[in-house]
Amino acid sequence: MADIFDVIADGTRRDILRLLLDRSAAGDRGTSVSHIVQELGISQPTVSKHLKVLRDSELVSVREEGQHRYYSLSAAPLDAVDDWLVPFLIDESEDAAASASPGLPDSAAHAAEVVGRAAASAKYVVTTALKKLPGR
Template structure:
């Protein structure tokens, strides 16, 4: 599965997600590609490309009605982002932090260090692979 942070890093995908969120608040049964194109002013192929990424990362669901597809926001994958951000908000606000349900205990120092080492190794490996693919012209 694609890293959720890579998916939401793209501004167009964030715009699509915000549009779907607004339309969900209006109680619609999904938003068509045509509606997204019209409201965001971007091309249909671009919208379709970004919707595929959002579908693959399970951030949107699709409902088919004949030839038309209607997209809706699926918030569950965003919970991973929320879980990652909460500790930073708590640190930033200190005792005046808004009420946040943070029931996961912090990692022991050794586990946090191991996670950091693994994360850095993964980032380094990703860079090496991307560089190799660029050199190969892929």
């Protein structure tokens, strides 16, 4: 499997992932290659090439119905990106100050920020997991 950072470094692949995310949020169970071509205005061979890379990296799954293929986002491999980014989002010096003096308003604000980010991340994980349940 290719390094996830190499995979998402390409702007066209990010556009495809964004489109699949938006369509998934709208309740679609999959998006056809022809729809991706139409929405992004790029050629079918280019879309197919990028979908193969996304499939190989397990960022998309494919469902076949006759001769049609429908692609869906599989966000689990992006957890590696999330894990890598989180330390950059939390200022360690502020974190240390917050634990040393928990009664200060600044530390409370920092704690609220950290909790808010964790809650947003947890919401995303739960929402993604719920969408994978049968019958959804």
